[in-house]
Amino acid sequence: MVSEETSTHESDPTVVSAKEVTAAVTKRRRNPGTSMLTLTAVASLAVGAGFGYAIAHSSKSGSTTASGGAPLITGVSKKTVCKLVSGAMQQQLSIRQASPMAEEKGGASCYLTMTEDGAAEPAGFVVAFYPTTASLQQTVDGTDVIPEKAEPLLIEGRAAARQVLYGDAWKAQLTVDVGAGATLYVERFGPKDSLSERELRRSVDDLAASVLKGQKT
Numbered sequence: 001m002v003s004e005e006t007s008t009h010e011s012d013p014t015v016v017s018a019k020e021v022t023a024a025v026t027k028r029r030r031n032p033g034t035s036m037l038t039l040t041a042v043a044s045l046a047v048g049a050g051f052g053y054a055i056a057h058s059s060k061s062g063s064t065t066a067s068g069g070a071p072l073i074t075g076v077s078k079k080t081v082c083k084l085v086s087g088a089m090q091q092q093l094s095i096r097q098a099s100p101m102a103e104e105k106g107g108a109s110c111y112l113t114m115t116e117d118g119a120a121e122p123a124g125f126v127v128a129f130y131p132t133t134a135s136l137q138q139t140v141d142g143t144d145v146i147p148e149k150a151e152p153l154l155i156e157g158r159a160a161a162r163q164v165l166y167g168d169a170w171k172a173q174l175t176v177d178v179g180a181g182a183t184l185y186v187e188r189f190g191p192k193d194s195l196s197e198r199e200l201r202r203s204v205d206d207l208a209a210s211v212l213k214g215q216k217t
Contacts, residue, residue: 123190172200
């Protein structure tokens with residue numbers, strides 16, 4: 001298991017440097033013009049259709065939590081973002097290293113890698129928190145992918161939207177409305193064909209649910 005704070009210790013050779021993480025982020029965002037439609041689909045469903053989906057189901061289930069109230073997650077920064085994923089969950093996911101990144105406009109991301117540093121085909125997760133819609137909109141996947149239509153769903157009673165993207169790497173991306181305009185973002189990525197579609201979807205759903213349950217406790 002890797003400590004959530006590992007990336008702050010420069011003397012540890014297993015930790016991804018800030019330069020390497022920045023390079024990885026740049027690679028993800030290298031072509032925002034062609035990928036903005038993907039982001040727009042996910043973001044709009046998370047705050048629009050996904051929210052409507054939650055409202056529709058709230059009348060059928062007393063356990064459904066309205067997403068538009070006080071934010072469930074607050075005060076996340078580069079120093080604390082990796083702590084959104086518990087040590088036990090990191091161990092369960094076989095995470096080798098956790099690397100936090102500060103985003104623009106108050107957002108923060110944690111890259112949770114399952115492969116060794118410099119792996120030709122990296123695999124792992126991204127967990128991020130965006131306090132506003134504006135901060136969410138900066139997140140663009142710049143890879144050449146074929147996206148599936150985003151699906152609205154509920155995660156721990158919260159409106160969410162999930163999308164699977166296919167290319168050299170396969171990804172499942174999930175946005176969850178955590179209240180007051182804030183968004184939890186979870187991504188699972190890995191080499192093409194390394195996971196089934198069902199595994200991709202389930203992995204982001206389960207991790208997002210774990211994060212939300214952790215906030216409630």
